[in-house]
Amino acid sequence: MQCQVCKKSPATVHLTQIIENQVKKVDLCEACAKEKGVNDPTGFSLADLLLGLGASQKMEEANTATGAEVVCKHCGFTQADFKKSGRLGCSECYHVFADGLDALLKGMHKGTHHRGKVPPSVRKVVNQEARLAKLEAALKAAIAKEDFETAATLRDEIKQAKKALQSA
Amino acid sequence: MNVQDFLISPGEACKRSGPHDKIVLSSRVRLARNLKGAPFPGHAKKAERVKSLDVLLPAVSGLPQLAPKPFAEPLDKLSAQDKQILVERHLISREHAAKGAGSGLVLNAEESFCIMVNEEDHLRMQALRPGLQLKQAWLALDGLDSALQERVEFAFHTQYGYLTACPTNLGTGIRVSAMLHLPGLVLAEQINQIIQAVNKLGLAVRGLYGEGTEALGNIFQVSNQQTLGESESEIVERLNKVLLQVIEHEENARLSQIEKKPKVLLNHIGRAYGILAHAHSISSKETMNLLSLLRLGVDLNLFADLPKALVDELFLLSQPAHLQLRVPDKLDAEQRDSLRADMLRERLRSVQPPDAGKLGAKAE
Ligand SMILES: [Zn+2]
Ligand SMILES: [Zn+2]
Numbered sequence: 001m002q003c004q005v006c007k008k009s010p011a012t013v014h015l016t017q018i019i020e021n022q023v024k025k026v027d028l029c030e031a032c033a034k035e036k037g038v039n040d041p042t043g044f045s046l047a048d049l050l051l052g053l054g055a056s057q058k059m060e061e062a063n064t065a066t067g068a069e070v071v072c073k074h075c076g077f078t079q080a081d082f083k084k085s086g087r088l089g090c091s092e093c094y095h096v097f098a099d100g101l102d103a104l105l106k107g108m109h110k111g112t113h114h115r116g117k118v119p120p121s122v123r124k125v126v127n128q129e130a131r132l133a134k135l136e137a138a139l140k141a142a143i144a145k146e147d148f149e150t151a152a153t154l155r156d157e158i159k160q161a162k163k164a165l166q167s168a
Numbered sequence: 169m170n171v172q173d174f175l176i177s178p179g180e181a182c183k184r185s186g187p188h189d190k191i192v193l194s195s196r197v198r199l200a201r202n203l204k205g206a207p208f209p210g211h212a213k214k215a216e217r218v219k220s221l222d223v224l225l226p227a228v229s230g231l232p233q234l235a236p237k238p239f240a241e242p243l244d245k246l247s248a249q250d251k252q253i254l255v256e257r258h259l260i261s262r263e264h265a266a267k268g269a270g271s272g273l274v275l276n277a278e279e280s281f282c283i284m285v286n287e288e289d290h291l292r293m294q295a296l297r298p299g300l301q302l303k304q305a306w307l308a309l310d311g312l313d314s315a316l317q318e319r320v321e322f323a324f325h326t327q328y329g330y331l332t333a334c335p336t337n338l339g340t341g342i343r344v345s346a347m348l349h350l351p352g353l354v355l356a357e358q359i360n361q362i363i364q365a366v367n368k369l370g371l372a373v374r375g376l377y378g379e380g381t382e383a384l385g386n387i388f389q390v391s392n393q394q395t396l397g398e399s400e401s402e403i404v405e406r407l408n409k410v411l412l413q414v415i416e417h418e419e420n421a422r423l424s425q426i427e428k429k430p431k432v433l434l435n436h437i438g439r440a441y442g443i444l445a446h447a448h449s450i451s452s453k454e455t456m457n458l459l460s461l462l463r464l465g466v467d468l469n470l471f472a473d474l475p476k477a478l479v480d481e482l483f484l485l486s487q488p489a490h491l492q493l494r495v496p497d498k499l500d501a502e503q504r505d506s507l508r509a510d511m512l513r514e515r516l517r518s519v520q521p522p523d524a525g526k527l528g529a530k531a532e
Contacts, residue, residue, distance in 0.1 A: 075207045087288070089211035091204060091323030091331040101335070105328075108336060110370075111397020114329025116340035117310070119317055122324060 003029035072096040125165065132161045171250045174239040175257065176279055178490070182480035186299020190467045191415050193347040193387065193480070194258070194298055197305040197404070199313055200332045200341035201291040202323045208333035209271070209286040217270030217286050224285045225272050227319045228293075233312040234276040244269040252489035258347075260284055264292075281312060288333050289341075300411060302344055306404045329396060339396030344407045347376060348414060351386040351464045352421035355436070362417055363388075369410055370394055377456055385456035385483065390414070426468070426528050434524050437465040444482075445516040447509040455486045455508060470522035478515065485511060 001011045009029035071078050077089025079097070088094065094101070105112045118126070135158045142151040175181075186192070202208060206220050221242060229240035243251070243264075251265035260273065264287045272285035284292040293316075295309035323331040329339035337343070353359040363373045372393050375383025390411065392403050425433050440461035443450070463479045465471055484490055491507050492499055499507060 074205075075211060077211060081211070085210065087210050087333040088208065088335070090207040091202060091325075094325055094328060094331050101328075105335060105338065105396060109339065109394045109396035113327055114325075114339045114396060115402075116329060116342070116399040117313075119322060119324050120314070121321065122326070 001027050003027065003032050005029075005032040005035075070096060128161060128165045132158065132165065135161060169239065171239060171241070171246055171273075171275075172253060172493075174275070174277075175253070178481045178484045179477070181257070181279065182477040182484065184298040186297060186301050188415055189299035190476075191349055191418050192300040192411065193349055194296060195301045195305050196258075196294055196296050196343075196345045196347075197302065197309050198292055198294045198343040198345075199309055200289040200330070200337045200343075201293065201313070201316075202331055202333070203290050204321045204323045206290065208288075209290060210288060210333055212270075212286075214270050220290050221270055221272050221285055223320065224290060225274065228274045228283050228285070228291070228316060230319075231312060231315050233308070233315060234274065234281055236277070238274050238276045238281075240274040241272060242269065243267050243271040243273060246273070249489055249492065253493070256484065256487040256489050258296075259294075261287060261292075263287055280308070289337070300346060300408070300415075302346065302404050302408050302411075306342075306344070306400060310400070336393075337395050340398070340400050340403065342395055342400050342403055343391055344404050345389055345391035346407070346411055348388045348390060348411070348418075349386060349460065349463060350388055350414070350418050351460050352418045352425060354383075354386045355425055355433070356421040358417070358421055362414060366390060366410060366414065369406070371407065371410060384453055386460040387456075422464070422468070430527055433468075434470075434522070434527060436461050437468075437470060437522050438524075441465070441516075441519075441522055444512050445519065446513065448513075449502075449505045450509045450512065451505055452486060452488070452508070455512070456483065459483055459486070465522050469526050470524070472520055472523065474519045478519075482512060482515060485515075 003009050003011045004027050006029060009031065011027035012030050013028045013033040015026045015028075069079055072089055072093045073096070074092035075090040077093050077096075082088060082097065088097065102112050135154055139151055139154040139158065142148075142154060186195070203220055203223065206212070207216055209217055209220075212220070225240055225242070228234070229238050246254075251260070254260045254273070255262055255265045257279075259275065259279065259282045261284070264271065264273075264284045267286065270286055274283040274285065275281070280296055282294045282296065284294075293309060293313065295305040295312070297305045297308075325331055330341045332338050332341055350359060350362075353362055366373050370393055371390055373388055373390050376387040376389050377384035390407065392407055395403075398406075440458040444455070444458050444462060459479055459482055462471075462474070463476065466474055466476045466479055486508050488499075488504060491504055491511070494507065494511070
């Protein structure tokens with residue numbers, strides 16, 4: 001069996017992992033295993049390896065469908081860079097290379113939507129959006145009841161809330 | 169300040185104890201974070217890395233969670249030996265040790281937090297605890313992360329969560345892991361079944377030391393692989409549940425070895441003691457495997473005067489950089505094996521051999 005990375009030396013390190021019921025296998029030679037950090041417990045993850053080996057293909061197909069090579073304007077990162085390193089160049093790259101990303105993430109993670117911790121600035125926006133929605137519902141109800149005094153107050157509050165949301 | 173003067177001595181460090189520490193050596197939670205707008209370290213030019221380091225080093229080291237007086241330095245202030253020592257203490261990754269100018273390290277005095285600046289991501293923040301304390305480690309790190317987010321803004325995407333250099337860390341950026349000592353499952357030849365079962369749950373198991381899939385010293389690390397689509401506490405909880413089961417399997421494997429193969433067990437532990445206490449040259453690999461058996465002997469109360477902390481200390485002191493600290497001249501492999509044996513003989517000199525009669529006796 002041949003090493004999947006260098007395609008030269010015989011593979012001596014065999015790794016198997018099951019992600020979302022898909023069995024994924026990687027066969028490496030000693031040298032490539034070392035280079036990929038398979039021996040380093042803190043650095044290695046099989047998904048990393050798989051990513052470098054083929055999963056990026058999906059992204060590439062999606063992003064090159066338009067013909068021209070996609071480049072991140074913010075940091076100059078290209079699709080070829082991603083294929084080589086399995087890493088992205090900056091946070092903006094996630095917008096630039098978004099097209100194939102979901103397919104890639106599906107095979108890698110539990111889901112494609114973040115369900116964890118949210119930064120305070122984002123949490124503020126979420127709270128403000130929730131407040132705005134509440135106010136708008138109350139306004140509708142007030143108008144339906146022909147309570148125009150309350151409706152006027154609510155309109156002012158909605159105006160304020162929208163302003164706050166824009167500045168956030 | 170020199171990092172080696174800052175570090176807790178191996179002897180003191182190994183005296184720390186925690187829940188289930190017969191089997192779980194330590195718990196670790198790591199969060200990956202990146203500054204908004206700045207290129208990730210792997211793609212950044214040196215000047216850009218220095219710029220993010222200049223923002224992060226003071227922001228992190230000033231956090232109240234790290235008080236008083238954390239160690240905070242750029243990595244170019246550390247020698248190759250310093251960095252190797254930190255790797256052997258499991259405080260930084262080998263990747264981080266290979267970095268220099270433009271990367272940095274923040275470590276608190278208790279060594280319960282260790283933050284790598286400009287490793288693969290701008291920040292790799294870790295909370296460390298002895299024994300099985302994943303939840304405590306997560307809560308502590310969550311607090312530190314929240315405090316830091318009042319000072320700096322991290323790259324965040326409403327769908328993908330916290331953005332990381334590698335898509336494998338996306339979302340929560342969390343890696344929860346525990347270091348396990350599983351000699352019972354290895355001796356009972358059940359370890360592969362356990363590894364496969366844990367793998368099926370989407371968790372990774374690997375040997376902490378050794379090449380490829382080999383696990384020297386019967387020490388394994390279990391960690392989550394997926395970071396997106398689940399909350400941090402769900403990930404922590406899932407790993408915790410799995411670990412409690414692994415602990416139970418290890419305990420049962422030890423009991424069944426005592427019951428079914430007491431001679432084999434005593435033979436292993438007695439030989440381990442004999443070689444470690446009397447060898448004049450010993451490789452790192454052999455040392456780790458024998459120390460594992462010695463630690464098992466301590467857990468089974470076979471030694472009257474051998475504290476577990478000493479065995480754990482010997483694990484550390486047997487590592488290459490820790491051995492090198494003892495002598496000024498650069499050691500080659502042969503000299504290292506001989507120095508290692510000298511150190512082990514010296515430290516085990518007053519330790520009495522295992523008492524076979526104690527096997528199976530109820531632990532106090
Ligand atoms: Zn190869
Ligand atoms: Zn970019």
